[in-house]
Amino acid sequence: MSKTTRATQALQQTGVSFTVHAYDYDPNAERIGLQAAEALGADPSSVLKTLMVTVDGKPACAVVPSDREVNLKKLAAALGGKTAQMMKPADAERMTGYHVGGISPFGQKKRVPTLIEETALAHESVFINGGQRGLQVRLAPQDAARALDAKAVALV
Template sequence: MSRKAGSATSGTPAIQLLEREGVPHGVHPYEHDPASDLSYGLEAAAALGVDPSVVFKTLCVEADGELTMAIVPVSGSLDLKAVARAAGAKKAHMADAALAERATGYVVGGISPLGGRKRLRAVVDASAFDHDLMYVSGGRRGLDISLAPADLVRLTGASTAPIGKDS
């Protein structure tokens, strides 16, 4: 795994944060197909040739009114009750896409848990630690970054909990 300073993709806030913090990471661009029937995350896994269990999607939820990032494998789905518990909230529901985009500065399908406009509470699914590396959005559609789960948790200030469920 290497840092790719000076590459054409180094301009995203997520990658700039990783470079500034000296965090080892990989930069993985791929050709995003807007006509694909796959979800953004499953499209990334297929394009990169990696198991979907190591590719994580960043979903924005409102937990008792507080915008929270839930980071779960693309091979499953988010358990809203579990993320509410992990966030210390009574209820959680998916946030409005426009609200998520305004708060993070990223577009849906390219929301990275790193380098967002606002620092949001984050919860990472505990399964991330089953892997040495995980992949998350690099801040735009067609760009993923790989890094150690512990580095993601540290940089986001995330808690970890079993918030994902099999689809």
């Protein structure tokens, strides 16, 4: 497995300090983020999942704790929209250039508005997908938000 991806390269370009962590990805896991947390021995609330959504038909990205579900009404409101829905997997892959299970908010093919769950900022460090299945980056959540130009809001 390569530890250099578009996501890690994007983080390096921002000058953000991070570490790379590989784990055994289980494609049959019911909830990929929770499986990653278990494999990494991390608190599930500190392992953030990347969700690709559309708000009033426009693409956006939400980064939320793996043990929580995003509230689509809160997400839509945070971006000034009326409705939000999960992006179809094929659309998410085309938009980001990553495969489902390995979608990172960093280094996506097209930059989209990004939101991060505000409670994630309380952690000293968080894990976020590093751009491929079985690869996570660990960094300070404030650095992640800054690198993504993400707005921290209540999403769960």
